[in-house]
Amino acid sequence: MxxxxxxxxxxxxxxxxxxxxxxxxxxxxxxxxGGMNTFEKKLVEIQKKSQSIAKETSKKLEEIGKKLKKISKSTK
Structure with a gap:
């Protein structure tokens, strides 16, 4: 031993x-x-903001598309 x-x-x-x-x-x-709780809360908050921004961007793109169609029709 x-x-x-x-x-x-x-x-x-x-x-x-x-x-x-x-x-x-x-x-x-x-x-x-805060550990993971704070991280998860911030992650959810950022995801909500990014979804909101994506919706706003989509709406603005549709508006721009409609305006461009109007402009193209009026120039013909």
Missing amino acids: KKFNQKGNLTSTLALIISIIALIISIIAYNRT
């Missing part, structure tokens, strides 16, 4: 504990800043 080095064992255990504490702190900080 191998004998474990007590100093190495303590160091690795301490490193594990510190990393777990750091992970917990990072999770808490992530949740405080």
Whole structure:
């Protein structure tokens, strides 16, 4: 059987504990800043705005098309 080095064992255990504490702190900080909820809300908001802009663009293009037809008819 191998004998474990007590100093190495303590160091690795301490490193594990510190990393777990750091992970917990990072999770808490992530949740405080909003986490995925804020991201998803912003994504939905941007999607709604882009749909609205697409509808407005479509309407404007139709208006421009109608005006161009009028102009082309009047010039003939």
